[in-house]
Amino acid sequence: MTHTTTRRLVLDETAQDLLFRQAHTVDRFTDEPVPDDMVRAVHDLVRNGPTAFNQQPLRLVLLRSPQSRGRLARHLSRGNRDKTVRAPLTALLAVDNHFHRRLPEQFPQFPGAIDLFTGEQGVRERSAMFNGALQAAYFIIGIRAAGLAAGPMSGFDEDGVNGEFFPDGDLSTLLLVNIGRPAPDGARPRGPRLGYDEIRTTL
């Protein structure tokens, strides 16, 4: 099955392995730094991914200083603290809750797009979260495309992190991602996955 499906794709097997089949969530990294031009290269690739009305709500806060990492650590679940302080780079992925202000310039073919998001705040924040999550996934794929490993984490006190880094409420935290090269035995073993026949219905 897997062999057949591998060949059903156009993407070559090396790339399939790099991005999905041999890629793993990583908890422990080597000390090799992740320079800013590498994150820039990741963004240059994945910023092309689609979002609704090209809204692109995702914002990156790169926590490089020990101070910034310490400010984050106190809001993390216990199991996420040590590995985050030690990671070469931690990226805080957030969304701009005022993304709609950029729509006239980012989606010029539909000037009315901004009006869809000027009403109820909940509608706007839900759209930011959903489309920011799409972009967060593209970003994880991009980290792997750069030959790096990602350690995405949702185990943190969301209100605490938002209060710490975004006290004015303009941004909301989505996800934290540790980034670097995997240490030996730093990757988690692959967990089980649901089969196609469990998740697909045809009508």
Add this chain to the structure above:
Amino acid sequence: MTHTTTRRLVLDETAQDLLFRQAHTVDRFTDEPVPDDMVRAVHDLVRNGPTAFNQQPLRLVLLRSPQSRGRLARHLSRGNRDKTVRAPLTALLAVDNHFHRRLPEQFPQFPGAIDLFTGEQGVRERSAMFNGALQAAYFIIGIRAAGLAAGPMSGFDEDGVNGEFFPDGDLSTLLLVNIGRPAPDGARPRGPRLGYDEIRTTL
């Protein structure tokens, strides 16, 4: 810039183009069918993508019959109707609001994971939406990895679609995606993208 960043990545340039740089949201497709084994191959690749606690909430409903496509069409925004009825395949991407029932088997290393989601329904549904969105993005990338084009759409009456296809509330619709081979001039031109220096802060 772009040339430099292209070479900063490990993923080869052909794959970069296939998945991101030359890939476009498509509105019109050829008549070539998208067989089920191709969707299965896409899933076999992208099911490896990470989700929190390996929760994998995404479910696919493939709308193949004219009847099912018609049931959907009445809940679509006007601009999405014709192209959806004519697409070789429309996938309704939804999340299982009871994903937590599978956690003991899908995330056995933390038997308490299910308890994080048995309380407030809003917490569970938010997690399903966020992690389902990650998986929706992996799925879009997977469609491109199969040499196909995706036309993701958020312009639909969400309550209407949910009432039509999921009247018992077990699933919630995230996104609709038309799938096929692009017709000549069927792809949208690339919209603008925010620059790295606009979206990245370093602390």
